[in-house]
Amino acid sequence: MAVSISRGMVRKDGRAVPVVPSPYKSSFDGNQPKILVMHFTYGSSAASSAEWFRSKQNPGSSAHVVIDRDGSIIQCVSFEECAWHAGASSWRDRHGNRLEGLNRHSFGIELSNWGYLQKSASGWRSYTGAPIADPVLAQHKNGNPDETPGLIGWEPYPAEQIDAAVEVARAIVDAYGVDEIVGHDDIAPTRKWDPGPAFDMQKFRAQVLGDDRSSNDSDTLSVIVDEGLNLRSGPSTEFPTVSLLARGTLLQPLERRGRWLLVSVMKNGVPFSTGWVHGAYVA
Ligand SMILES: [Zn+2]
DSSP states (O other): OOEEEETTEEEETTEEOOBOOOSOEEOOTTOOOOEEEEEEOSSSOHHHHHHHHHOTTSSSOOOSEEEOTTSOEEEOSOTTSEEOOOOSOEEEOTTSOEEESGGGGEEEEEEOOOOBOEEETTEEEOTTOOBOSSOEEEOOTTOOGGGOOSOEEEOOOOHHHHHHHHHHHHHHHHHHOOOEEEEHHHHSTTTOOOSOTTSOHHHHHHHHHOOOTTSOOOSOEEBOOTTOEEEESSSSTTSOEEEEEOTTOEEEEEEEETTEEEEEEEETTEEEEEEEEEGGGBO
């Protein structure tokens, strides 16, 4: 559990991550966001993007965190405040609500990445001219920028960066009960291309939310804590406790959501109760 969130701030290995505060933020007005929006920065580094988010020249954009290509994390806005990352946007959420202006309804993670690239005689380059050796060649699902036909180059996301994003996203899910992850290109499809085709959204969702129903998670688990483990009616500590499971109680996992597992509690080899447990206390 290397990454966690305490009072809106990211902690890694027990320490606060670097903070470059952005003034471009507001209140959630009592909303509790349940959506996470993924972005790319079009930038050279997390530090440069974070500086932009606090710059006076910036007309008013920010994000909660920026994650660099090496996986390092900079926080710009507390998760208890509304960051300005989504702009004009709309989305029908998984509960059927039509949302407009997603800033008030979501958290935003920016990934340092040049996005779509330009072809030169010596290969694919960022718009600033930085060469990108092994781009992902793909067509954006909503059509390429400038309506360029066919496959174009996109900067790949390094594994260290994706791993860090998964950890931060899981911490957001744990802290706030986020149940949906979208791209900026999902909520603003006519004007945004991030995080783009180099970002494997399906895999990311499965890693963070665990709602990849095809994954085979059927091995029996056992409670590993002496003080017992709360069985809850839902996948967070906000849900009431159904019962306290003694150490050694056998559980059959049915579904995973973030770090939470929906389980059948087994008694004499047959399921007799169902509920949610935190995955850190079973093995
Ligand atoms: Zn974006």
